[in-house]
Amino acid sequence: MKITSIISFILVIVGALVWLSVGLFGFNPVTFLLGAGVIPRIIYILVGLAGLWVIFFTFMYKPFSKLKN
Numbered sequence: 001m002k003i004t005s006i007i008s009f010i011l012v013i014v015g016a017l018v019w020l021s022v023g024l025f026g027f028n029p030v031t032f033l034l035g036a037g038v039i040p041r042i043i044y045i046l047v048g049l050a051g052l053w054v055i056f057f058t059f060m061y062k063p064f065s066k067l068k069n
Contacts, residue, residue: 005057011050018047 021027030040057063 004053008050008053008057011047012054015047015051 018028018030021029030043034040034043
């Protein structure tokens with residue numbers, strides 16, 4: 001489960017950077033690199049699933065609860 005969480009966090013960060021690029025510059029690097037079609041859609045689905053996993057992980061395992069003093 002640790003590798004799933006690591007991959008999910010990486011995908012969420014990459015997804016956030018893609019949205020930053022779209023928001024600031026109107027440039028979508030996923031479509032630029034992979035074109036329009038099925039593969040970018042699969043990438044977006046994987047990033048969305050990774051986001052759901054990060055939400056699940058955060059609420060179920062409370063990784064930030066140890067940061068309280």
